[in-house]
Amino acid sequence: MQGLHLTADLYDCRGADGLLTDAAALAQLCRRHTIDVGLTLVDEKWYPFPPYNGQPGGVTGMLLLAESHLAVHTWPERRAVTLDVYVCNFTTDNSAKAEALLREIVAAFEPGRSEIHRLQRGGEQRPPAEMILESLNDAGDAVYGYTSQERVLARRSPYQTIELMRTPRFGLTLRIDGHFMTSEREEFFYHECLVHPAAVAHGAPRHVLIIGGGDGGAAEEVLKHRSVERVVMAELDAAVVEVAKTHLHAVHRGVFDDPRLQVRIGDGLAYVAETSDRFDLILLDLTDPETPAGSLYTEAFFRSLARIMNPGAAIVLHTGTPVFEPEQVRDIVAQLRRVFAQVHPFGLYIPLYGAYWGFAIASQSLQPRALDAVTLEQRVAALPDLRYYNAEVHHALFALPNYYRELVQPTVCATPPLCAEAALT
Secondary structure (H helix, E strand, O other), X not given: OOEEEEEEEEEEEOOOOHHHHOHHHHHHHHHHHHHHHOOOEEEEEEEEOOOEOOEOOOEEEEEEEOOEEEEEEEXXXXXXXXXXXXXXXXXXXXXXXXXXXXXXXXXXHOEEEEEEEEEEEOOOOOOOOEEEEEEOOOOOOOEEEEEEOEEEEEEEOOOOEXXXXXXXXXXXXXXXXXXXXXXXXXXXXXXXXXXXXXXXXHOOOOEEEEEXXXXXXXXXXXXXXXXXXXXXXXXXXXXXXXXXXHHOHHHHOOHHHOOOEEEEEOOHXXXXXXXXXXXXXXXXXXOOOOOHHHHHHOHHHHHHHHHOEEEEEEEEEEEEOOOOOHHHHHHHXXXXXXXXXXXXXXXXXXXXXXXXXEEEEEEOOOOOXXXXXXXXXXXXXXXXXXXXXXXXXXHHHOOOOHHHHHXXXXXXXXXXXXXXXXOOO
């Protein structure tokens, strides 16, 4: 039963017309390539369809193989073909022979366009891999994905669908509403750069607010800073925290047991509106703007955050990918600039997100690129267990490619104090 199943859909076939309508010619082609690749022909059956409405009929046929089968169906009126090759790999791996047979037959039809799919069947020795795809933009014209060996968990909370996938590349991977969020093996790309550039620039944050961040990864990075006395995590969905505590220790590393962390389950927007606390660092560790978290990426919310920030405080958030979501990135940065005098976009490639990703640090006074080299080295050296961030990376994060720099370049400011950063971004 264990084997490889190949299918191909061919369009705008420019090969010999006879192959679409001549059963004998098509049968000869298939027999020849089957024998040439080393597969074993047992029997065959071919059927030419009669003409219909003045159009020639197509051909359907099958070769029965000792290893399994080859099936072909043609549609001459559409210049289209479907192919189906299946080989058993129980005693011998025939995959290379199947691939070669499909390749030769496809080439004979010279398709203008083709769609080829590969399915590993059976698999008593190991579960078949599932390909998980995600769009990089709203248009859906750019996608990426990874294989998953197992769906460890799938549940619907009152707010969203939460999934845990076991992937060969990243280990346990968290998805929310069909979007990759974090994973065991590469979470440090995102969490270290969300936290440390602003925290190091500040120098001594004592009180930190994380809105979202239910996986615990951002809190774990924050508490590497010895100055931090209190972290408030305002997470909407208790189910995310529960899943993280149970399954994602490699992401949070036990941070939920740290007495300095206070988890507040509820709407982050409401928490900000109601709290009398003030913070030195605010991290927006949220799902993307096109999700229900969209109201937290707005000028109105940024103004509410400004109210609860201590002097010298900063907020940090991701803005999306400037490659695939340039208008979103431009809009978020523009809204930040209408509230804060200092807005510093930065970026890095995040493997799980499949793209170069944009972030921003916003403050009324903090300038993360103004640190001298000695101070920067001293502050970074005090942080344990860093896998991505270091003193050289700090400045490199803010070295924007030209297309990104042009995208977030400040426009003429209506309020002169907000233009002070123009020379720095």
